[in-house]
Amino acid sequence: MKFVTRYAGAAALAGLVAMAGVGQAQAADMSISGSSMLFPLEQVWSQAYMKSHPGTHISVASTGSGFGISNAANGNITIGASDAYLTRDLKKRYPSLVSIPVAFEDTQVIYNIPGLAKGTALRIDGPTLARIYMGKIRFWDDKGLRDLNPDATFPHSRIKVIHRADASGTTFVFTDYLAQTSKAWNDEIGRDLSPAWPIGSGYNGSDAVVAAVLATPGAIGYVGLGWINEYHLDSMALKNRDGYFVKGSVDTIRAAGKAALHDPTFPDDFNQSMVWKLHGKDVYPDANFEFWMVSTALPGSTMKEVKKLIIWSLTKGQNEKYTVKTGFAPLPFTPLKSRLNKILNHILPGNTVNIESGG
Amino acid sequence: MAAHEHEQGDSLLAHGDHRPPAVAPLSFLAPDLPDNDEAQGSASDLSSSASESDLKRLRRKSHVQVLRSERIFHLTLRLGGLFILLLFATVLGVSLVEAWPSIEKFGWSFLWTSTWNPHRHIFGAWTYLVGTFWVTGIALVFAIPIAILSALFLSDYAPKWLVGGVSTLMEMLAGIPSIVFGAFGIIFVVPLMRDHVEPYLANTLGHHFDFFAGDSMGYGILSAGLVVGIMVIPLVATVTRDSLVMIPRETVEAAYALGSTKAEMVYFVKLPAVVPGIIGSVILGFGRALGETMAVLLLIGNQASVPSSIQDVGYTISSLLANTFTYAVIDPLFSAAEIELGLILLVISLVVNTLGRELLLKLMGGRLAGSVGGG
Numbered sequence: 001m002k003f004v005t006r007y008a009g010a011a012a013l014a015g016l017v018a019m020a021g022v023g024q025a026q027a028a029d030m031s032i033s034g035s036s037m038l039f040p041l042e043q044v045w046s047q048a049y050m051k052s053h054p055g056t057h058i059s060v061a062s063t064g065s066g067f068g069i070s071n072a073a074n075g076n077i078t079i080g081a082s083d084a085y086l087t088r089d090l091k092k093r094y095p096s097l098v099s100i101p102v103a104f105e106d107t108q109v110i111y112n113i114p115g116l117a118k119g120t121a122l123r124i125d126g127p128t129l130a131r132i133y134m135g136k137i138r139f140w141d142d143k144g145l146r147d148l149n150p151d152a153t154f155p156h157s158r159i160k161v162i163h164r165a166d167a168s169g170t171t172f173v174f175t176d177y178l179a180q181t182s183k184a185w186n187d188e189i190g191r192d193l194s195p196a197w198p199i200g201s202g203y204n205g206s207d208a209v210v211a212a213v214l215a216t217p218g219a220i221g222y223v224g225l226g227w228i229n230e231y232h233l234d235s236m237a238l239k240n241r242d243g244y245f246v247k248g249s250v251d252t253i254r255a256a257g258k259a260a261l262h263d264p265t266f267p268d269d270f271n272q273s274m275v276w277k278l279h280g281k282d283v284y285p286d287a288n289f290e291f292w293m294v295s296t297a298l299p300g301s302t303m304k305e306v307k308k309l310i311i312w313s314l315t316k317g318q319n320e321k322y323t324v325k326t327g328f329a330p331l332p333f334t335p336l337k338s339r340l341n342k343i344l345n346h347i348l349p350g351n352t353v354n355i356e357s358g359g
Numbered sequence: 360m361a362a363h364e365h366e367q368g369d370s371l372l373a374h375g376d377h378r379p380p381a382v383a384p385l386s387f388l389a390p391d392l393p394d395n396d397e398a399q400g401s402a403s404d405l406s407s408s409a410s411e412s413d414l415k416r417l418r419r420k421s422h423v424q425v426l427r428s429e430r431i432f433h434l435t436l437r438l439g440g441l442f443i444l445l446l447f448a449t450v451l452g453v454s455l456v457e458a459w460p461s462i463e464k465f466g467w468s469f470l471w472t473s474t475w476n477p478h479r480h481i482f483g484a485w486t487y488l489v490g491t492f493w494v495t496g497i498a499l500v501f502a503i504p505i506a507i508l509s510a511l512f513l514s515d516y517a518p519k520w521l522v523g524g525v526s527t528l529m530e531m532l533a534g535i536p537s538i539v540f541g542a543f544g545i546i547f548v549v550p551l552m553r554d555h556v557e558p559y560l561a562n563t564l565g566h567h568f569d570f571f572a573g574d575s576m577g578y579g580i581l582s583a584g585l586v587v588g589i590m591v592i593p594l595v596a597t598v599t600r601d602s603l604v605m606i607p608r609e610t611v612e613a614a615y616a617l618g619s620t621k622a623e624m625v626y627f628v629k630l631p632a633v634v635p636g637i638i639g640s641v642i643l644g645f646g647r648a649l650g651e652t653m654a655v656l657l658l659i660g661n662q663a664s665v666p667s668s669i670q671d672v673g674y675t676i677s678s679l680l681a682n683t684f685t686y687a688v689i690d691p692l693f694s695a696a697e698i699e700l701g702l703i704l705l706v707i708s709l710v711v712n713t714l715g716r717e718l719l720l721k722l723m724g725g726r727l728a729g730s731v732g733g734g
Contacts, residue, residue, distance in 0.1 A: 066686035090689075158574050165661030165678075167686025189478070194683050196476040201578055201672040202661030204682055215550070216576060 028056040028305050034068015034081030036205070037169045037224060038290045040326040041103055042081060045317050049309060056305065065169050065193060072293040073097050078306060080293035083169015084193060085271045096297045098346055101270050101289035102313055104257050104329040106225050107173040108235035108248040108286070110210070113140055114217040115155040118234070121247075123148050125239035126181020126276075126285075132220060133161055133178065134185065135199035140218065162212050162221035165202030167194035169290075173275060174222045177238070177286040180276035225253065226327015240285035241276060252284035253329040259283050261332065261339070268339045290328070296346070307344060314340065454702050461695035469699060475663050477687070482696035484703060486663045490580065490673035491704075493666055494655055495648040497584025498591050503641060506595035513596075514603035515625055526600070533593035541654035544586040549658065552585075553577025557670050573670025580666050580673045583659040587651050591644035598643065602636025603629055635719050642715035646708050652677040676700045 032042050039062035046058040063071075065082040072080025073094035086099050109124060128144045131137045137144060141154040164171045172193045179186040189195050203209050206223040210231050213221040225248055228235055237245035246252050259278040260266050266274070276285050292313075294306055317323075318330040455462075461469065461482060472483020509529075513522055557575035565572035573579075606629055614624040652675075660672025661682060680697055687694040 064685040066689040070689050160574065160576060165656070166682045192478045194686055195478060196474070197662060199664070200662055201576060202674075202682070204656060204661070208657075211545075212578065216553070216578075 028053075030057070030078040030302070030305060030309065031059045031061070032079040032081060032292075033061040033063045033071060033077045034079075034293070035065045035083045035169050035290065036062040037083050037105060037226075038081045038103070040226065041290075041322060041328055044322050044326060045313055048317070048322065049312055053308075053312075056309075058309070064167055065172075066167055069094065069097070069293055072295055075295060075297065078294075078298065078302060079309075082291045082293055083288065084172045085273060085289065085291060086293070087271075091271070094295075096295045097293045098296060098343060099270060099291040099293055100310055100314075100340070100343055101331065102292050102310075103290045103318075103323055104253045104287055104331060105169075105173070105290050105327070106248045106253050106256075106284055106287040106329075107170050107177070107222050108225065108228050108233075109238065110213050110221050110223060110228070110233045110235050112213050112215075112217060112219045113155065114157055116152065120152050120234075122152060122234075122236045123239070123245040124236045126177055127184075129238075130178045130182030130185040132159055133163070133198070133200070134188070135161070157218045160216050160219045161197075161200030162209055162216070162219050163197050163200050163202050164194075164204075164206070164209060166204050168206075169193065169288075170206060170222065170224050171195065173286060173288045176273050176275040176288075180273075181239075224327060225250070225329070229327055238285050240278075240280075240283050242279050242281065242283075244281050244283075246282060246284045248284050248286070250324055250329045252282050253287040254332060255280055256283045256285075256287040257289075257329065258332045268342050270339070270343075287329075310344065451705075454698055454705070458695050458699040458702055460692050461699045464692065465696075469696075470703075473665060475696075477690065477693045480692055482692070484676070484700055486665050487674055487676045487679050487700060488703070489665050490659070491649060491675040491677070493580045493673055494584045494587055494651075494659065494675055495645060497580060497669070498587035498648040499641065499644060501585055501588035502591040502595055502644060503637075506592045506640075506644075507599055507637060509592070510596045510599035510603060511625060511629070513600050515621070515629070526597075529593045529596055533590075533597065537590060537651060537654045538657075540586050540590055541657035544582055544654060544658045548582050548586055549577035552579075552582050557581070561670070570668055571670070573668040575670060576660065576672065578658060578660040579669075579671055580659060581669050583655045583673075583675075586654050586658055587648045590651065590654065591648055594647060595637070595640040595644045598640030599633060599637050602633040606632050639715065639719050642711060642719075645711055645715075649708055649711075650677055650704065652681050656681050676704050 032046070039060065042060045046060050050056055050058060065084055068077070068080030068082050069086075069090060070080075071077045073096060080097075082099070083105070086094070086097060091097070109129065111122070124145070125148065128137065128148065131144070138159060139156055140159055141156045145154060146152075172191060175185075175189065175191040175195050179189075179191040189198065201212070203212050206227050209221045209223055210227055210233065213219040214231075223233075227233065228248065235248060237247040240246050256274060256278055259280050260274040263278065266272060270289060270291070273288065275288060278285070292310065294303075294310075298306065314331065314333075318333075320330060323330045465472065465482060469482065469484055470488070471485050472481070473485040474481045474483050475486065476482075509525075513525055517525065553575055554577075557573065557577070560571045561573060561575060563571075610628060610632070611624060614628045619627065655675050656678035659675060659678060661674055661678060662672040663674045663679075664672070666673045680701060684694070684697055687697045
C-alpha cells in the first residue's frame with residue numbers, strides 16, 4: 001500500500017511536470033493583465049479570439065495599470081494593459097516597452113443634486129471643477145456654477161466630493177483634464193493615477209463611485225463612458241479647448257480621437273495625452289486612449305502571436321459589438337494606419353501590417 | 360533527547376516478560392528496511408511457536424525501528440517549529456529590505472509627517488496612523504460594553520435553552536468573512552448613519568462640540584468603527600464568557616453564603632475575577648480591529664485627512680495598502696513607503712500583544728491564577 005501510494009504520487013508529479021512542459025512549449029499562450037478599465041473589453045476580445053483561433057489560449061486579469069506596466073516590462077505577462085500612456089519617467093524606467101492604443105475611453109462628471117430636475121443639462125469648465133475638487137467651492141449654488149448654468153436652479157446644499165480610492169486610469173484622465181485647465185490644480189496636485197486628494201471621500205472601483213454618488217445627496221463624482229451607459233447616468237457637459245460645452249458619448253470621443261490622429265504634431269508612438277489639447281466643435285475634452293504595453297524583449301515566437309492578436313484587436317476587435325457594448329469607442333483607422341505600422345514594425349521588425357478597416 | 364529515549368527503551372527490554380509490540384508505533388514513519396516483510400512474517404509466527412532467539416532478534420529489530428521512527432518524528436516536529444521561525448524572519452527581513460529606501464530617506468519623521476504625495480515623492484504615515492487608531496478606538500468603545508454585558512447575561516442570567524443557541528450564534532458570527540460585514544455596512548449602517556444618527560448627533564451634541572458635527576455622509580470613521588466593532592463583539596464576548604464559566608463554584612457559593620444577592624455576586628465577585636480575561640480578549644479584539652481591511656475600505660471613505668469629527672472620513676493603513684499597493688509597485692520609493700506602513704502595523708500589533716501578555720500575567724499572578732483563560 002505504502003509503495004503504491006508513493007509511486008502513484010511520483011507518477012502524478014511527473015505528469016504535472018510534463019504538462020507544464022507542454023504548456024511552456026505552446027507558443028499560443030498569452031496573458032493580458034493590468035487596467036481594470038480595459039478588462040471588460042479584453043474579456044470579450046479574448047473569448048472571441050480564442051473561438052476564431054483554436055489552439056490559442058489567452059488569460060485575462062484585472063490587476064491595475066501599474067501592475068500591467070511593470071510586469072509587461074519584466075516579462076511576467078505577455079501584454080500589460082494601461083489607461084495611461086508611457087510618461088517620460090516610465091519610458092526611462094522601462095525602455096523596452098512599446099505602447100499600442102487599442103480603444104478609446106473617457107471620463108465624465110456625474111452628480112446627485114437634491115431638488116434639481118432630472119434631465120437638466122449642466123455645464124462646467126475645468127477651473128470650476130478643479131475648485132470643487134480642491135474644496136474651494138463648497139455649495140452647489142456657488143456663483144461660478146450659477147454663471148455657467150443660468151437656466152438651472154441650484155439648492156444651497158453642500159457639495160460632497162467623491163473620487164476613486166484605488167489607483168485608476170479613470171482618475172489619471174480626470175486629473176489630466178484638471179491639470180491642463182487649472183493652474184492651481186497643476187501646481188498643487190497634478191495628474192496621477194492616485195493623486196493626493198485634498199478633500200472628499202474615496203471608493204474602490206467605478207461601481208462604488210456610482211453607488212456612492214447615487215446614495216449621497218449633494219455628491220459629485222467621475223466615471224467612464226461604460227458606467228454612464230450601464231447605469232443611465234446624467235453627466236455634465238465639459239468645456240473644450242474651443243469653448244464649446246460637449247457631453248461625453250461614443251461620437252464625441254471618436255471626434256476627439258480623429259482630431260488627435262489628424263493632428264500632425266501628435267507623436268507617432270501615441271505617447272501623449274489627448275485630453276484637452278484638441279480643437280473642434282464636438283470634441284470631448286476628457287477622452288483618452290487605452291493602451292497595451294508590449295516589451296520588445298519578448299521571444300520571437302510569442303511576439304508573432306502577440307502581433308496577430310493586436311492586429312485582430314485593431315481590426316475585427318473594433319466592431320461595435322465588442323467596443324461600444326463594453327463602454328468604449330472604436331478607433332478611427334484612416335489616419336492611424338501609417339502610425340500604427342511604425343509601432344508594430346518596431347516590436348517585430350521586417351514585417352508590414354495591413355490594417356484594412358476599423359469599426 | 361534521543362539518548363533519553365534510548366535509556367527508556369533499554370530498561371523496557373531488560374524486563375524479560377515485557378513483550379514489545381509486534382508492529383512498532385509510528386512504523387509508517389520509518390524508512391523501509393530491506394527485511395521488512397520477513398519481520399512481519401516472523402511476527403505472525405510469534406503466536407504459535409517462536410524460539411527464544413527469534414524473539415530476541417525481533418525485539419532488537421523492533422527496538423531499532425521504534426528509535427528510528429521516534430527520531431524522524433522529532434525531526435519533523437523540529438522542522439515545523441523551525442519553519443515558523445523562518446517564516447517570521449523572512450517576512451520581517453523581506454519587508455525591511457523592501458522598505459529600506461523609505462526608512463533611509465524619511466527616518467523617524469515618516470511617523471509624524473502628514474503629507475502623502477506619490478507625485479512629489481513625499482511620504483508620511485501620520486494620517487493613516489490616526490485613521491487606524493480612530494477606527495480601532497471607535498470599534499472597541501462600541502464593542503467592549505456590549506460584549507461584556509452579553510457574556511454576563513449568557514453565563515448567569517440567560518435561561519438554559521437560550522445559552523446554547525446564542526453561544527453558537529456568537530461563534531458563527533466570529534467566523535463570517537469581513538467582506539460580508541462590509542456589505543452589510545454599506546446597505547444598512549451607512550444609510551442609518553447618514554439619515555438618522557449623524558444628523559441627530561450634529562443637531563444635539565454637535566452644537567456644543569465640533570467633535571460630533573459634520574455633514575452626515577454616512578461613510579466615514581463612525582460607520583467603519585461600528586462595523587469593525589460588530590466584528591469584535593463575538594471575539595470579546597466568547598473569551599469573557601469562557602473566563603466567567605471557569606470561575607470556581609466555591610467562590611460563587613462563598614459569595615452567596617456571605618449574604619450577597621445575585622447582582623452583588625456578579626458585580627463584586629465574578630466581574631473582578633474575569634478582568635484579566637477581558638483584557639486578554641480586548642487585546643485580541645484590538646489586533647482584529649487594527650488589521651481589518653475589507654470592511655473598513657468599503658466604509659471609511661478612504662480620504663487621507665486627519666479626522667476632526669466623528670462624522671469625518673479617514674483612511675487606515677490596511678485599506679491604503681489594499682487600495683494602492685498594486686499601483687505602488689511601479690515606483691520603488693512609493694512601494695517602500697507602503698511596505699514601511701505595513702511594518703509599522705506589524706510592530707504595533709507585536710508591541711500590543713507583548714504588553715497585553717505581560718499585563719495579563721501580572722494580573723493573573725494576583726488573583727485566581729490559573730482559573731482564568733486569557734488572550
